[in-house]
Amino acid sequence: MTAAHAHAPLSNDAEPKGDLCIRTLAMPADTNANGDIFGGWLLSQMDLGGGVFASKVAKSRTVTVAIDAMNFRKAVNVGDLVSVHANLVRIGRTSITVHLEAWVLRRREQQSILVTDGNFTYVSIDEQGHPQPIQRDGATIET
Numbered sequence: 001m002t003a004a005h006a007h008a009p010l011s012n013d014a015e016p017k018g019d020l021c022i023r024t025l026a027m028p029a030d031t032n033a034n035g036d037i038f039g040g041w042l043l044s045q046m047d048l049g050g051g052v053f054a055s056k057v058a059k060s061r062t063v064t065v066a067i068d069a070m071n072f073r074k075a076v077n078v079g080d081l082v083s084v085h086a087n088l089v090r091i092g093r094t095s096i097t098v099h100l101e102a103w104v105l106r107r108r109e110q111q112s113i114l115v116t117d118g119n120f121t122y123v124s125i126d127e128q129g130h131p132q133p134i135q136r137d138g139a140t141i142e143t
């Protein structure tokens with residue numbers, strides 16, 4: 001992936017693409033001392049949603065191993081409806097990289113806007129927490 005591509009959102013400006021994997025409301029409890037929504041809260045929502053998506057693809061438990069190319073494009077406000085959308089970037093031997101985008105619908109507005117995006121990598125793990133090869137349709141994926 002080139003540096004330019006790493007910072008380009010997958011979706012166009014009008015609407016998100018990919019699997020909707022989490023939707024939640026930004027609440028006052030998620031704000032910092034200035035009353036703005038914490039970037040860390042948004043990151044954790046994306047990580048949760050991406051983990052759901054990765055576990056569905058891997059059909060196993062997964063853990064986050066890396067977060068890359070994060071862009072915080074616009075602020076999130078209390079009352080915004082936050083939706084996280086996932087698109088598969090690559091499947092490795094034990095890992096899955098997912099491009100995640102967080103979009104918000106602000107109160108009294110009709111059009112969602114892209115606020116944050118980044119690439120999250122998850123590793124399929126066994127019961128002991130060790131990486132395990134990803135299986136798909138009964139076959140181990142080799143890349």
Ligand SMILES: CC(=O)SCCNC(=O)CCNC(=O)[C@H](O)C(C)(C)COP(=O)(O)OP(=O)(O)OC[C@H]1O[C@@H](n2cnc3c(N)ncnc32)[C@H](O)[C@@H]1OP(=O)(O)O
Nearest residue numbers: 063064065066091092093094095096121123125129130131
């Ligand atoms: C610390 C925290 O709480 S972070 C939040 C939650 N996450 C965690 O707790 C995960 C903590 N980390 C771990 O448990 C381990 O590092 C594991 C299980 C994720 C990986 O174990 P390792 O022994 O390092 O595995 P290994 O070196 O074989 O790598 C596994 C896969 O991850 C990939 N990987 C490892 N590091 C990175 C990285 N920085 N970026 C992208 N991919 C990575 C490898 O390329 C490999 O992918 P592949 O099999 O598809 O080629």
